[in-house]
Amino acid sequence: MRADAVTEAAKLSVAPMMDWTDRHCRFFHRVLSRRALLYTEMVTAPAITRGDALHLLTFDAAEHPVALQLGGSDPAELAEATRIASGYGYDEINLNVGCPSDRVQSGCFGAVLMRQPDLVADCVKAMQDQSDVEVTVKCRIGVDEQDPEEALPRFLEAMEKAGIKRATIHARKAWLEGLSPKQNRDVPPLDYPLVYRMKAAFPDLHLSINGGVTSLDAAQVHLDHGMDGVMIGRAAYHTPADILLNADALMFGDVPAVRSAEDAAVAMLPYIEAHLSVGGRLNQITRHMLGLFAGRPGARGWKRTLSEEAHRDGAGPEVVLRALDHVTQHAA
Template sequence: MRNGGKDISESKAMTLSVAPMIDWTDRHCRVFHRQISQRALLYTEMITAPAIIHGPRARLLDFSPAEHPVALQIGGSEPGELAEAVRIAADWGYDEINLNCGCPSDRVQSGCFGAVLMKTPDLVARAVAAMIAAAPVEVTVKCRIGVDDQDPDVVLPDFLRRIRDAGVRRVIIHARKAWLQGLSPKDNREIPPLDYPLVHRMKAEFPDLHISINGGIRSLDEAKAQLAAGLDGVMIGRAAYQEPMNILGPADPAIWGQGAGAKAFAVAEAMKPYIADHLAHGGRLHQVTRHMLGLFHGRGGARGWRRVLSEGATRDGAGLALYDLALAEVDRAAA
């Protein structure tokens, strides 16, 4: 099942990445995003270690070779279990394995993984050491600056020191605390204040770590400003999903100095063979197009594109004819 990966260190793909987002960054979303940027590092949704060990592995881990460079994000806290999940996932050929230490949902708290792991840095250090020993590729960590009443100025450097000493060399920091009680996952993405200066101080304190920043970044210009200020990478979540052409469209020339930037119509056309193959294997149109509703964000015809796909793609028999009707809405607006 191995999909021979790219050397992401050589490609510097980690300079800009699309965040792992549950229910959003599935394999169809990643294929779509790859049509827009050939360079950005893409992440899977979080998959728990027990699911990888005991669940339907092919359904959980399969991906298209076109998605490279692509990272697998794993949730868990038990070192032996995480190592076993990494050994299994190695056969799929991901370019990176990432441990989730940042998700604040009730589900991850009850399973003792995600943001709650900020409270147990020794356990995280043991976990990543076990994962590194089992992994053929780099193991990274995505974390918060702290949780609940923790003091981020104390907690975050201690956390980074421990995982660095365990062998981690690359970290993505969501620059907000997570409140494990009283805030929903959505609120935890918006209400706790952002502390970008703290993340920059961590880069100064840990110059040997590759540090990417995440949280609240809504434009490619903001991402470039973070890089210019000294950070190694930027991870963007909702903005890259909702406005993909604004974030990923110009990214290859703007960040890596390569290519001319993607065009929305060309991306729509490039997706047709993938959609046709998905349909031919029993898939449904909306499973792919639900991720594409923002393709023409801010352009004439965008509303018609969204309407046609939202109303029609879930219907039995919906296929490329409906997709072309949605494209015709944008064509009419551009005429």
């Protein structure tokens, strides 16, 4: 895919989320939106170079535009992981400089790297040397004792000098001491105005804002403040129809990918059948579809049927259709 097309898609993206945005989730999200940029879960560079995570790199061609997020802090290792991953055909390679989990800290990557912008610059330059697609970064506004007013512009300046042209900023500081990864998603206050000021200070950088965005209306507010893109995480996962079903029309001025959430559920059936035919299990896909009808009559029955039946041996498309009946009965 052309670099400018990927940049255009970054106007709205779905955040990389561990244990959530796997290939089945991304295919489902792509059924809902043709245009939004999708991200993988973070995959660590060592896991790729050792061969432990190569199975995580495969994806369906329908997922384009899709970006791979890498985690790591060793330039040589990230370069090798990028070289390997480049053969899979991703449209972007992204470096994680924002994840606050204990596992990430122990490996000296993720949000802790906000303290070492020069090292991050070395990492992205090494990755760029091995990538035929754009290398980007996703960061926080700072960590722990850092003053974001100083730390964030210093970080972005280092990224720009390293050749980065596109970055996503989670508008919260990460507290690596004292807060759990879950708390780091909610407890530190959001500072959207700081991110807006960064766009003004770095006009040549394509900057997306992330954190606490729960609707397309909220996303549009950020765009109206001058941001180039908006990344949505949990809302896109838990209420996918609210975010992605309307995204193509409202954010990109395009025809919607599907007319309704019901149509999206039906559109998933051939993909489900193909997955089952090679030994996959239904719940590996449907666990990502539980929130498809969130807030609508019949949503509880949809979710209950999938939760209770999709994990059973032999469960197939008929379970999805039975779950869908709970919704269509109310709509009739």
